[in-house]
Amino acid sequence: MNVHAAALAKAHRFDDRTSAFAHDVLEGLSQQPRRLSPKYFYDVAGSELFEQITLLPEYYPTRTELGILRDRGAEIANIVPAGAALVEFGAGSTTKVRLLLDQCNFGAYVPVDISGDFLNAQARALRCDFPALGVYPVTADFTAPFALPAAVKAMPKVGFFPGSTLGNFEPFEACGFLRSAREILGEGAQMIIGVDLEKDERVLYDAYNDAAGVTARFNLNVLVRINQELGGNFDLKAFTHRAIYNRERHRIEMHLISRKAQTMRVLGRSFSFRAGESIHTESSYKYSVGRFVALARGSGWKPTASWTDTGGMFSVHALVASE
Numbered sequence: 262m263n264v265h266a267a268a269l270a271k272a273h274r275f276d277d278r279t280s281a282f283a284h285d286v287l288e289g290l291s292q293q294p295r296r297l298s299p300k301y302f303y304d305v306a307g308s309e310l311f312e313q314i315t316l317l318p319e320y321y322p323t324r325t326e327l328g329i330l331r332d333r334g335a336e337i338a339n340i341v342p343a344g345a346a347l348v349e350f351g352a353g354s355t356t357k358v359r360l361l362l363d364q365c366n367f368g369a370y371v372p373v374d375i376s377g378d379f380l381n382a383q384a385r386a387l388r389c390d391f392p393a394l395g396v397y398p399v400t401a402d403f404t405a406p407f408a409l410p411a412a413v414k415a416m417p418k419v420g421f422f423p424g425s426t427l428g429n430f431e432p433f434e435a436c437g438f439l440r441s442a443r444e445i446l447g448e449g450a451q452m453i454i455g456v457d458l459e460k461d462e463r464v465l466y467d468a469y470n471d472a473a474g475v476t477a478r479f480n481l482n483v484l485v486r487i488n489q490e491l492g493g494n495f496d497l498k499a500f501t502h503r504a505i506y507n508r509e510r511h512r513i514e515m516h517l518i519s520r521k522a523q524t525m526r527v528l529g530r531s532f533s534f535r536a537g538e539s540i541h542t543e544s545s546y547k548y549s550v551g552r553f554v555a556l557a558r559g560s561g562w563k564p565t566a567s568w569t570d571t572g573g574m575f576s577v578h579a580l581v582a583s584e
């Protein structure tokens with residue numbers, strides 16, 4: 262944390278999480294081009310907006326991945342060792358994991374997420390619906406090393422990382438995450454991972470510029486959080502949502518664009534924006550099957566199966582930890 266953020270955190274009696282947010286916001290807004298991490302979209306309001314996004318007609322990834330998991334469930338069940346522990350990195354809606362739990366014979370489920378309250382509520386619901394399953398939530402940042410619960414140590418491990426969340430990592434971060442997951446899950450582990458595919462640019466554009474404006478509200482929610490949690494004075498009407506496809510880098514980029522020249526204040530610091538200046542808030546990388554398979558190979562995993570929908574929109578991959 263920089264000195265300024267540390268002093269302010271002390272003055273404002275921030276908890277550790279808010280201090281990290283304060284630090285990252287001050288640093289990100291000071292960079293050129295300015296940026297904010299997409300991880301800060303997901304407070305309660307942002308998570309609800311994301312759930313709404315997953316139901317939008319333009320946002321194909323969620324329903325397409327669910328279709329693959331449903332249609333290929335028997336094949337996934339064939340690969341997964343009976344009685345294995347399913348370790349999910351990040352825990353949102355349980356719809357996808359329920360599909361796997363219904364179709365495969367898992368002995369335990371370990372959801373890992375930074376938000377302990379949410380995780381425990383999800384765990385309670387799953388224990389009711391799958392009484393024979395051991396459910397062991399772990400409250401941790403899943404991008405950093407964490408220990409698996411003792412109860413699953415002796416079981417074979419299967420990682421689960423759906424939703425193309427991997428696409429929100431820079432390629433070097435994606436490689437780092439895959440390597441760390443391999444360390445955490447250990448020798449002989451497997452991984453089931455959902456990855457969004459490159460496609461017609463119009464389809465991608467529409468998925469991140471929905472007609473109902475939910476994605477715009479999701480994007481602007483990071484400024485709402487800065488105002489609420491860090492005493493910022495961002496005028497939400499003075500920033501506009503922009504999502505574009507960057508073909509060279511195979512990624513959707515989300516930006517917040519300043520509609521006019523303006524100066525905003527956060528935690529006692531001023532940030533002056535030119536009209537049209539951007540804050541880059543998210544990248545969502547799109548892969549070909551071949552480029553993802555190469556990334557996995559270079560990150561300690563051997564790809565064993567890749568499934569896509571008939572339209573070639575989304576992919577689900579099975580990986581096994583390489584020796």
Ligand code: AVI
Binds near residue numbers: 314322425469544545
């Ligand atoms: C969570 N993540 C995979 C979503 C995506 O598509 O990159 C987040 C999102 N951003 C805008 N719409 C959805």
